[in-house]
Amino acid sequence: MTVGVCYFPEHWPHERWERDIEQMAEAGIEYVRMAEFSWSRIEPESGEIDLSWLDEAVSLISDHGMEAVLCTPTATPPKWLIDQHPSILQEEPDGTPRHYGSRRHYCFNSPAYREETRRIVSTMADHFADNPHVAGWQTDNEYGCHETIRCWCDDCATAFREWLRERYGDIESLNEAWGTTFWSQHLRSFDEVDPPRHTAAEHHPSRLLDYYRFSADSAVDYNAIHADLLREADDDWFIAHNFMGDFDSCDAFRFADDLDLFTWDSYPTGFAQDRRPAAASPNELRAGDPDQVGMNHDLYRGAKQQPFWVMEQQPGDVNWPPYAPQPGEGAMRLWAHHAVAHGADAVLYFRWRRCREGQEQYHAGLRKQDGSPDRGYHDADQAATELAELDLDTVDADVALLHEYDNLWATNIQPHAPDWEYWTHMRQYYAALRARSVQADVVHPDRDLSGYDAIVTPALHLVDDALAATLEGAVEDGTELLLTVRSGTKDRANKLPGVPAPGPLTDLVGATVDQHESVPERLDRQVTYDGESYEFRTFAEWLDTDDATTVGSYVGGVGDGRAAITEHEFGAGHVAYCGVWPEADLADAVVTDLLDRADVGYSERLPTGVRAAQRDGYTWVMNFTSDPVSVALPEDARLVVGDDTVDAFGATVYEGEAADLSVDEG
Amino acid sequence: MTVGVCYFPEHWPHERWERDIEQMAEAGIEYVRMAEFSWSRIEPESGEIDLSWLDEAVSLISDHGMEAVLCTPTATPPKWLIDQHPSILQEEPDGTPRHYGSRRHYCFNSPAYREETRRIVSTMADHFADNPHVAGWQTDNEYGCHETIRCWCDDCATAFREWLRERYGDIESLNEAWGTTFWSQHLRSFDEVDPPRHTAAEHHPSRLLDYYRFSADSAVDYNAIHADLLREADDDWFIAHNFMGDFDSCDAFRFADDLDLFTWDSYPTGFAQDRRPAAASPNELRAGDPDQVGMNHDLYRGAKQQPFWVMEQQPGDVNWPPYAPQPGEGAMRLWAHHAVAHGADAVLYFRWRRCREGQEQYHAGLRKQDGSPDRGYHDADQAATELAELDLDTVDADVALLHEYDNLWATNIQPHAPDWEYWTHMRQYYAALRARSVQADVVHPDRDLSGYDAIVTPALHLVDDALAATLEGAVEDGTELLLTVRSGTKDRANKLPGVPAPGPLTDLVGATVDQHESVPERLDRQVTYDGESYEFRTFAEWLDTDDATTVGSYVGGVGDGRAAITEHEFGAGHVAYCGVWPEADLADAVVTDLLDRADVGYSERLPTGVRAAQRDGYTWVMNFTSDPVSVALPEDARLVVGDDTVDAFGATVYEGEAADLSVDEG
């Protein structure tokens, strides 16, 4: 497995390049990503193209035995281009333009910008076609960063109308699908549909959901411009994009056809602070939350069910989270191991060297601004050495975690509770699996599910008959299924069906939802399950069982005694329905019962911050805490890296099964 | 007394209507409200009117022995109408339009929209004139919902100038009234007055207060268009509007001349969460705060001093509050009894059936989306049966609580403390009365006050000589008066008079305000009153007594020893002045002393969440808590509904006096 780095030669004196690149090679780096954000260096004046500097950098990289990964520079159009076409700028819901002066200041639906994109991408693609030192391309950078997937400009209005026309054919089909009788929202033509701009009250949820879909598709269409031109120029290149973690508005799965390789940008100590409702613990401030990072690894692996890359790996302290504590000693190495254990084939640290100018001066690199090694450099070097030994097949997961962005959007559009948050709900189940050292693929429901022993589907909100039939088929054939709150509540248009939840899933579940409620902390939030008392949070459903058996019931509250969790035998399998958002202990109980039924092996329940992951016969034990832990390895384990004491922020690797280990926190 | 329901036949298949309506009749429902928000169903294309569907619905309702209440559909103009006249949209203070796509997307002062309103209202009025099955009309829906009373558009600018011209005649009168020498705010003509758009610092408080008055009047003028056309068409109809709870910007009292019937929309568990600074307790999350709901009942009853309706009664869990816990078992019945006890003649649940489309899918109905009974259905049915037995005169209140929206606006414009909130201050006194089972009318100071034994006037901020004379007359004749903080501080233009507070009320109070202060929780907030120590909050005044007697004094703080509460004999009555915002125990002490002086009977102090109310010889004991309570009924009480144990979320009704009961919490 491979380590790489992100490099911006244009930020440094020309005479320094060779030494930088030499030092990369010495550290065991194999891939160097370049040219991101470099449009004004490539084309300082409209039409004056200069790629000689990049040629030279690629050539130096190749001289030192490494390969280049290039980026299309479209995330930052130069000022002269914006001045030529001011309509390129995005607009907020209140009409305020998102001006030039930071990045991502363009609309995916701007015809002018699509034209400029074609021009610059084809220029670069043609220039580097057949260059053997360029391994592949990253398109643009982090689509949607800084909330830029969605735009409310006039170009988007036009494009949205066209998108609706293609989806619905005639306006009455749209009226029927959305349900526009409510509040006089009937539309006479597609021209009457605007982007959901500022209104006095909330928008129609079906209109909003379609706007979210349209916006996600706009990024996909825009990306296809890059992918098609690059493929046309040289079909040996891989085409990749670097996605983000716990990201809401951009549907990664929709890019699967256009990309050869999924990559994402992993900043564990930032994510623990800025995209989870929970406050970061001291350990998480030092090394991140392994389940938050791991679920993103498994999502981008699941997007094509093949190995992925970490295109940007946090190298030390970074500029954008609220606080920037120094990562734990060794954390930068730990993260590389963690990524590889979850299926990464390459981990590229961002960036080689701390930048002396602009917005990211407070972002560490592997090297300091004076070129000397920074804290991450030694970690990266060690990781490169250790990982180079391993040549691994992809991760083999027994469990699928079904995920569709449409469910995220629909439930977040109508959260029904201030603390409903789709990723957090999903992660509760994911963490229960990972605490038991079970591998899971995060996959779209339309994937082939036949290979999985168990399926967990958190908040499968929007369900049609076809999806219900797929799941019925899987369970009939013996797959064990766990469904959770809010499933089967709406149709694909975000409209209630004429029957109670779980709608088309009712046969499968053998129960229906009589009532749902959202519950703040100061109300009763207890259930019994299997004779034990457990806590839940946020969301609760009172179930009416038909063929299903009640296995969990409410204690206290208005729903006292009502069914909360059910199980249902269905063909060769079973369906469990968990009608509460479980706290961690209940999630563990429900998930281990599922694994038992599915005959999936699992470990003892690992302590918080300690995780094991298995790939191609190897198991990683990873310690995201500031205290060493002792591991009782399986008898037949062969140590590959480290030993049975895993240091603070350290990792041990052995050949053997993850399910057989146990960990002693003391 | 009567139960009704809100129904949207246009949301359901035609073939379903008859069964829905049949089921309403079976549940004892007598009124069915319809046509709200239905403009695009009535006029799908400009000028193409279709009222046949509504004719049919009215006819079915009449066939089943019920009456229709119709609504003018103006709260939601169709998209084609907005596109014809984009100027109809309101604007925010920063100029952002409030676009089409939710509701209430029109400006009250748009000449174009007033014309369209005349057209659609007269079309409907003429169509249904003399239809014996239409009992009356609701105009529009919830004026001002989603903060739409106030708008900052150009039509409003023009209308504001005209309103000022009519109020002040010439610009120098305005300059004099407002006081525009301050900060060079002198105006040379009415054309120089703009709406109070975005500024660097705060606005002139007199200009703001007049803008608030103008905005309230704009809604009144707009409503008069409806009322006049409907009356002209058929003067047998009642004309009503459905107001909201704890609502700030819309002055309900100003509609009194144009409406025959006041109604409001009551959502107890929502209001406890979203329009009170205090956090909702577990009981309030399940059933609401009876004093919050009750004060709104008494406000809309007081607006015409006659019975009111609840036009929308919460039917179960609803979509818009932060959390949506399930109401307590029986709460939907309790709320109907509570409304009737406070003077409602009809309670209409909102809505018949959960809507399958649009913004309110997470809002329960009496029936689920599949047509089966939901939790509220059985409660509504029981309430209908129990209330049908009763035929009651209006509530007879011994106490008046004076309220004028101008005082709310003026004190909230200059709150002088982050936790000043007019309704909360007023409710402190209201709750003290209600905990003693005393009935109160919430009335405008210009009403005939001669029938009341006692008057409480919270924060009577803007006072002129005429009002002072009225109150002097009442007290001279023996009425007992209680005035509170911030009274008599400003003139009607929101300007300080040349004398200290309470200004024109000084003779009455026999004391003046030497200093006022606002005090956060961490400062001393204690007084002694009648030898006991009590807590106060937020606002304190140091009083200089003239003829008055000091009955309460500060303990601790900079005002230590200064007078805080005074009493003054005046003619045949007395005036108490409470110069602090009392916490509940002090409010009880001050209010019971007032009642004693006024010889108004009262009960023991009831526990939180338990309330009694009396109407026409009947007393309701209502339990808004999750534990049953035992009631010691008066000896001569005759039980009508329930018995002397009031269930959790239950109600008991007996013939007899409220003042004679006591409640045992255990």
Add this chain to the structure above:
Amino acid sequence: MTVGVCYFPEHWPHERWERDIEQMAEAGIEYVRMAEFSWSRIEPESGEIDLSWLDEAVSLISDHGMEAVLCTPTATPPKWLIDQHPSILQEEPDGTPRHYGSRRHYCFNSPAYREETRRIVSTMADHFADNPHVAGWQTDNEYGCHETIRCWCDDCATAFREWLRERYGDIESLNEAWGTTFWSQHLRSFDEVDPPRHTAAEHHPSRLLDYYRFSADSAVDYNAIHADLLREADDDWFIAHNFMGDFDSCDAFRFADDLDLFTWDSYPTGFAQDRRPAAASPNELRAGDPDQVGMNHDLYRGAKQQPFWVMEQQPGDVNWPPYAPQPGEGAMRLWAHHAVAHGADAVLYFRWRRCREGQEQYHAGLRKQDGSPDRGYHDADQAATELAELDLDTVDADVALLHEYDNLWATNIQPHAPDWEYWTHMRQYYAALRARSVQADVVHPDRDLSGYDAIVTPALHLVDDALAATLEGAVEDGTELLLTVRSGTKDRANKLPGVPAPGPLTDLVGATVDQHESVPERLDRQVTYDGESYEFRTFAEWLDTDDATTVGSYVGGVGDGRAAITEHEFGAGHVAYCGVWPEADLADAVVTDLLDRADVGYSERLPTGVRAAQRDGYTWVMNFTSDPVSVALPEDARLVVGDDTVDAFGATVYEGEAADLSVDEG
């Protein structure tokens, strides 16, 4: 020393003026400030000038033995002027105008407004030239109040481009200085630079810093229009401006050449609430934080290293802070003494009489709205009497606290922690000095520093070689220097140099910063210093010592054992570097060690809220708490005001040294 008052004759009936002015004189007042905000009174219609009323007021003041201070009335242009030139209005970053209707509704860079300013200022200046009763002028009022230093309008765009052109000469120099290769921010001409309007992500920190500098310079240029015209008219007048406390965007130091006298507006109980992250204590709610107020006194004294004035002194409770508790008994007198002790020559209470109209009706005056004395009147009277006895030279400070607004801006632009706040960091050191009764000048680094025994430089972020050389020279000559976190991190363009921090200060410090981190409360925040354990907060640097000695080290956390605080002998002096933001105990330890090395005398550590200050041989002991304190005076002390028990909110003055006293809290 002198007491004055702010008076608005135009707010009161003409017949009242004489009595008001007579009463001022009786209270010992010597200066009366007038004409602020009076433009529409002076010029009610365009071109119709009326100054007769002001002539009369000046004349009355002179008749009573006082002098007038006049203000240019430009903070509030009349509505007719705005309507003539709507472009005068400022704009927000999203383009929203800041409309007429409050104050400060003009852009410093509006050519139209500069022309109008010239017209009105020269009219007034010429009118009052050679009037012996006008002592001097205040220009405008509180530049930048309500966040109005920065504007994003088109006039500002033009002016910013011009400012950059003058600063950088050619665009490539700007590209080089800012570093615009990052994110394709290369600019081809100055015309491509816009104000930093709304963008999707953060702005370039160098562009922002220059916009902040430009904005500050715009106010300076605008002020120079006033100053030049006034000087030209009568060069006997002093020219002053009234600045604000803890103010961020306006660089007071840049006005030093154009002003004869620095003044500021002091509102202790407001500032304790609204411009410090820490919550105000009960004592601070009653009297303010003496170090917050004191540091502003010392800043405006330091701006010209000469006595200053308090142009507005809080007179009682005021309208704009969150809460308005009554100040402690005597606090208004205490504040006057505090100001004089810190170097004020005059303290003008704001305002004479509570205003009956407009935005500040809830702002107390020395007199109530009815003209009777308010709480502050007696305090002011007493202060006037006591201070009139004293005729003092300016404060003589042994310690300089270096401050440059550029460092405030740069660190706040990239705070790197939610709780980084420059003034708060600086005040930690200031408070340590003041708790030891040490006088400090807050001065710009380019001042002559040779007279100081010790220099403290908090967060000296932007450093060039010239500044480093200045400091080296001072230390070589024996000055003791204390540097703190974030020093020497950036060049003057807000760009990282090619070497680690402290960059050009490295020789001086004898150590470099290996790593920095920001740390929330839940991480380890301990160091040992001199064998004792201490707490720090927010920001920490791990130091690599070269010639320096480690005197403080981290305990716990990832940096455990690393150097945190160093000392370095350099020529005849020493340099201490404190690589953490110290909590109060550590700040005291570090500062007293500095004072010992510098041989500066200091007192025992005074309790919170009790402070001593020395001026011209006199020492004030001031008690900002609600309990009296006993003072052990130096043996040779001669009491001038009060005695050795200092009352709650009281002050004692004696001839003698501050360093020799001690205070007993009991």
